[in-house]
Amino acid sequence: MTDIALSLGPVFFNWSPDRLRDFYARIADEADVDRVFVGEVVCGKRMPFNDPVWPDVVERLTQAGKTVILSTLALPSNIRDRKAVKALCEGGASIEINDLTAMPAMGAAPFAVGPFVNVYNEGAASFLANRGANLICLPVELPLSSVGTIARACPDVTFEVFAFGRLPLAVSGRCYHARLHGLHKDSCQFICDRDPDGLPVDTLDGQDFLAINGIQTLSHSLQVWSPSPEEAANLGVRSLRLSPHTLDMVAVSALYRRLCRGEASPQETRAKLRELPLPGALVDGFTRGIAGAAKAAS
Amino acid sequence: MVDPIPGELPKPLRLLAFPSRFLPLGPALTLAVRRFARRRPAVFERLGEHARASFLVEATDLGQSFLIIPDGMRAEIKVLSSRSRREADVHVKGPILVLLGLIDGTFDGDALFFNRAITVSGKTDALLALRNTIEDAELKPSDLAGLTGEAARLLDKAVFGAIAGARRLSGSQGQGEAA
Amino acid sequence: MSIELVCPAGTPSALRAAVDAGAHSVYCGFRDETNARNFPGLNFSPEELTEGVRYAHARGAKVLVAINTFAKAGAFDPWKKALENAEKSGADAVILADLAVLDHAARNHPALRLHLSVQAAAATPEAIEFYQQTFGVKRIVLPRVLSVEEIATLNAAVSVETEAFVFGGLCPMTEGRCSLSSYVTGRSPNLSGVCSPPEHVAYEEGPGGTATKLAGYTIDRVAKGAPAGYPTLCKGSFVAEGKTSHLFEDPVSLNASTLIAALARAGVTALKIEGRQRGKGYVAEVVRTFRAAVEAIEAGRDEVEVERMLAGLVEGGRQTSGAYKKTWR
Incomplete structure (x- = not known):
């Protein structure tokens, strides 16, 4: 049985350069993950602030033995965003595309595909594989039954499942942080930096519901997919993606590593995760083909 | 429009509440729908899984309810007093004119939910299927009243005219997303 | 150059109503999960589509078939059949979103004209170029995240036709990239062709x-x-x-009627009216009004006068011009 790899997904939130530096330094030194996706995927306006951080972060992670992949914007919306995507794709580094805007610039180079690209079936997966895709993190709403079908049909591609973190549910042309604070997107004052795990959105009855992060809408709850090594292998899933939050991601990755090695049961893993200061409940409905908000078993 | 109470039935149209000439209203309507199904069976395919659903339609201004199972040639319509309690998959309550407006497309699937004059409970998806089916069938009030010729033309004109007036009751937006 | 008015038809009778009211093109879908309006009781059987195409062509109108959902893994047949049936019906184009469906259509139906659905969310010249060069897509339905100025810039940079929504429902989220509905109900536009599906809707009376x-x-x-x-x-x-607020979007619908002339100047080929779930009475009225407005603009009539023609449509419900004006963001 091949080992299940662990990936740390890109940070969705507007973290300060200092926070990013500290976070990745600790990941490099302490986190037992195989791959780290870095870069801004949500809002191009944040790039001028966090761009200077990446060269150091990439070097530090690489030296620590991690595979580093640069993630690109999910919704490039202006000429500056488009140029940024193009420059990254043509730069020769390993790239994760999150929008097909990146395709012409990728040329014949291999690339990874993020969960923002619509790969819902084996036809789309093999189309992208023929164009150079070697790792595909499937869309979050895809049930495991479909994941298995797709993975079995494309054995040459590494399939990754979004296994931990608030679910990225939608992106918009509109910035909800700006809208909530009565600001215009073009003069947003970058107030999304106040909510390093996203800003909670409740229903009128006070139920935890969603979280906003600039133009992005996430679930309030956290996805948890904690398969046994056999379950993951049977589906053809070879990698799990852990999405960064402000809680101790080193601890999260350690729990998942034990799970993937068969040293901890799925139930034990979820119990240990629940001991961490999670920003929301644990859900796993999408994996089961039902409402994504359905609570995960204890 | 001239309606004193928007959405309620102008006097001449209260005729609709009366039994047809030969049969009580329920059996007459049942026959009319089955006759229609024989003529155009494809229309009812549109209902899909919802063909066997039961719809309790309460015309608040008539004091009458209609229990409808729209299953093509096996369709059934019963006329009940509003007071009688019946179980059904879908309950729809509103003034007869607004209910009739569901037929000609004046009030559509979206407006159904926006219209303060109509209350819907139960399987809303079945109601949507029924509404879309009826609209595509181009069913006219006269088809249901069992009228033909000039009488049918007059009834349809009167009902649709009144419905147009009731239209203002419905302010509606659609969901986004299309093609 | 004249503006093409693309109008919705949820049922054969709505198709006839739209054509009679002056639609240049009508778009519709099959009665299954292959189209993003998979609502109970809506849409066409293959026979109804063939009949609809005949009706439209006899009156000089075109029919575009939306096969714009993402095929279910391991179950590609309905999408294959939909492409076959669309071609057989004599339809003028198909509107697609899924890479697998586009790839299959480009390989197996070379004579079929391909349009890219808004569900594919191609918003940049690079993404559009990719779809055009890879699949021979002839027209892009523009995501509703662009301003009129951005559309003008985009049209200057690409050689495909573009189509822009002007009236009807409005998604504040990027279409084809939204799983809010499935998060709550298990069904979504991409998974099942529906959003906030009616079987999960309930109204509850309470003290508040x-x-x-x-x-x-x-x-x-x-x-x-x-x-x-x-x-x-x-x-x-x-x-x-x-x-407490309508955080994502107010309960409004899109009305870009005052921007028809601006969109035409921005190089848009076709204007699209949303509403395959709407009744035929509504569709006929909107189509008739927009057709008159489009003709008035083409005849060089005053824009204020055109605005007045469309005023009747905005009565009642609340409307927005959406992302077409940058302040929306």
Whole structure:
């Protein structure tokens, strides 16, 4: 049985350069993950602030033995965003595309595909594989039954499942942080930096519901997919993606590593995760083909 | 429009509440729908899984309810007093004119939910299927009243005219997303 | 150059109504999961489509078939059949979103004209170029995230036709990239061709008024007797930082009628009216009005006069010109 790899997904939130530096330094030194996706995927306006951080972060992670992949914007919306995507794709580094805007610039180079690209079936997966895709993190709403079908049909591609973190549910042309604070997107004052795990959105009855992060809408709850090594292998899933939050991601990755090695049961893993200061409940409905908000078993 | 109470039935149209000439209203309507199904069976395919659903339609201004199972040639319509309690998959309550407006497309699937004059409970998806089916069938009030010729033309004109007036009751937006 | 008016048809009778009212093109879909309006009782059988195409062609109108969902893994047949049936019906184009469906159509139906659905969310010249060069796509339905100025810039940079929504429902989220509906109900546009599906909708009377609920979540609450909206998730009322608001979008619909001339100047080939779920009475009225407006603009008539023609449509419901004006963001 091949080992299940662990990936740390890109940070969705507007973290300060200092926070990013500290976070990745600790990941490099302490986190037992195989791959780290870095870069801004949500809002191009944040790039001028966090761009200077990446060269150091990439070097530090690489030296620590991690595979580093640069993630690109999910919704490039202006000429500056488009140029940024193009420059990254043509730069020769390993790239994760999150929008097909990146395709012409990728040329014949291999690339990874993020969960923002619509790969819902084996036809789309093999189309992208023929164009150079070697790792595909499937869309979050895809049930495991479909994941298995797709993975079995494309054995040459590494399939990754979004296994931990608030679910990225939608992106918009509109910035909800700006809208909530009565600001215009073009003069947003970058107030999304106040909510390093996203800003909670409740229903009128006070139920935890969603979280906003600039133009992005996430679930309030956290996805948890904690398969046994056999379950993951049977589906053809070879990698799990852990999405960064402000809680101790080193601890999260350690729990998942034990799970993937068969040293901890799925139930034990979820119990240990629940001991961490999670920003929301644990859900796993999408994996089961039902409402994504359905609570995960204890 | 001239309606004193928007959405309620102008006097001449209260005729609709009366039994047809030969049969009580329920059996007459049942026959009319089955006759229609024989003529155009494809229309009812549109209902899909919802063909066997039961719809309790309460015309608040008539004091009458209609229990409808729209299953093509096996369709059934019963006329009940509003007071009688019946179980059904879908309950729809509103003034007869607004209910009739569901037929000609004046009030559509979206407006159904926006219209303060109509209350819907139960399987809303079945109601949507029924509404879309009826609209595509181009069913006219006269088809249901069992009228033909000039009488049918007059009834349809009167009902649709009144419905147009009731239209203002419905302010509606659609969901986004299309093609 | 004349503007093409693309109009919705949820049923054969709505197709006839739209054609009779002056639609240049009508778009519709099959009665299954292959189209993004998979609502109960809507859409066409293959026979009904063939009949609809005959009706439209006899009156000089075109029919575009939306096969714009993402095929289910391991179950590609319905999408294959939909492409076959669309071609057989004599339809003028198919509107596609899924890479697998586009790839299959380009390989197996070379004579079929391909349009890219808004569900594919191609918003940049690079993405558009990719779809054009890879699949031979002839027209892009533009995502509703662009301003008129951005559309003009985009059209200058690409050689495909573009189509822009001008009226009807409005998604504040990027279409084809939204899983809010499935998060709550298990069904979404990409997975099942529906958003906030009706079987999960309920209205509950309570002391605070009527709650509109979607799968048990309160999406909005209105005073007893006031019109209650359909609980589309993104148009709901929520609480964030102690503030209650329609955080994502007000319960409004899109009306870019005042921008028809500007969109035409921006190089848009076709204007699209949303509303395959709407009744034929509504469709006919909107189409008739827009057709008159388009003709007035082409005849060089005053824009104020055109605005007046369209004023009747805006009565009642609340409207927005959406992302076409940059302030929306």
